Amino acid sequence: MPIDTDASFARRTVRARAARLSALLLGGLFVGFLLLVVVFIEYRRAIDWVDHTHEVISTVEEVWSSLSHAESGQRGYLLSQDRRHLASYEEGAERSRTLLDRLGSLTADNQDQQDKVKALRGLAADRLNQLAEVLRQADEAGLERALVLVREGASGTTMGEVRRLIATMRAEEDVLLAGRSRNASFLELLMIGYGLTFLTVAAWLGVSTVRRLERDYQAERAEGQALAASLQDNRILLDEVNHRVKNSLQIVANLLRTQALKHRSQEVRQELLDSSTRVLAIAEVHRRLYGEGAVYDTVELSDLIRSIAENAVPSAGTGEQSMDMAVQASLSAPVETAVPVALIVNELLTNSYKHAFPDGRRGTVKVDMAVQGNEVRIDVADDGVGLPEEVASSAGGGFGLNTVRNLTRQIRGRLEIERLTPGTRFLLTFPIKPRTPTQA
Known part of the structure; x- marks a missing residue:
């Protein structure tokens, strides 16, 4: 025009x-x-x-x-x-x-x-x-x-x-x-x-x-009609993108997993698999946000952690997962809290399955969640070989553990690492104010 x-x-x-x-x-x-x-x-x-x-x-x-x-x-x-x-x-x-x-x-x-x-x-x-x-x-x-x-x-x-x-x-x-x-x-x-x-x-x-x-x-009506049409197209496109984010993340995770299976380097293959699980954790949050055509600003935290724990079990792993959720009632968490929590739980579980049971050793990984007032406690423990002293310190560990520490600070939480006999225990504590899901 x-x-x-x-x-x-x-x-x-x-x-x-x-x-x-x-x-x-x-x-x-x-x-x-x-x-x-x-x-x-x-x-x-x-x-x-x-x-x-x-x-x-x-x-x-x-x-x-x-x-x-x-x-x-x-x-x-x-x-x-x-x-x-x-x-x-x-x-x-x-x-x-x-x-x-x-x-x-x-x-x-x-x-x-x-x-x-x-x-x-x-x-x-x-x-x-x-x-x-x-x-x-x-x-x-x-x-x-x-x-x-x-x-x-x-x-x-x-x-x-x-x-x-x-x-x-x-x-x-x-x-x-x-x-x-x-x-x-x-x-x-x-x-x-x-x-x-x-x-x-x-x-x-x-x-x-x-x-x-x-x-x-009135003076700009003709010009505004063109702009309104363009804005409407952008709005439709944005809605379409929001509904397809979860599927796109799933495709990215599958591509990473496929690339990992084809790579010759064991170290690179493991990093790609870890990245795949991280993408799947974010995809799980989006699946719960945009399920059944509705858009919400909160996620049911106990079901989210249960799904993350189930997806984190290696397809050919030797560990056996068991879960005991201390909270049966629904606990809605805002998106800005749910995404970091999902990534933290995924990293802790991945760390346990990857390092706690070397050389075919079998064991158990447990995930517990409890709510005390406005504070949530998530306990991830295994009965594996345990973390070295230098890794369990406040500055030790690799990329995954440091990522967990950064995400914990993001949600104003605390991460405690305890060396068990046998095994390792990660205790994540963070504040949360329960909210009722609202349609966006």
């Missing part, structure tokens, strides 16, 4: 200019959003101060109520000699001290109120000492003496000073509450108005952008 070069250049120029304008507008919206967030934070802070003031007022009133409760309990005891009233007295006295401590913490930001709290604490202590002294006289000198102290005492004066001081504190907090409430209301109105403005501008920008894009789309 022929394309007008001048028209395309003009459209690109218009788009570039529109992109710069959109960038400026979006930057302005972002700054506006930040301002909206700041206003909201200030509003929440104002609301918190309003709640704080209410709490101070409530605490001041509770101090008076607790002192009155303690006084009522003392008088009830003096009048009835019922010691149950002492519980009310002690409860009121203790709560008064607790509330005064709390009031001191609440007014830490207000030095004037701190001074009043200090004075209130002294008055409350005097009144509680007076109440305690009357009770002591009642126990030591008798009820009549205690009643005389009540009539002659300065309780009324002390409680009057407490009442006046509490009223003063309450009045100051009421003034603070009124100012803070006005501030919160102003910020609320500002936030609502600014939010509506922000949404209006954002909506206008969205509508204008959509219209501009629509006009640009």
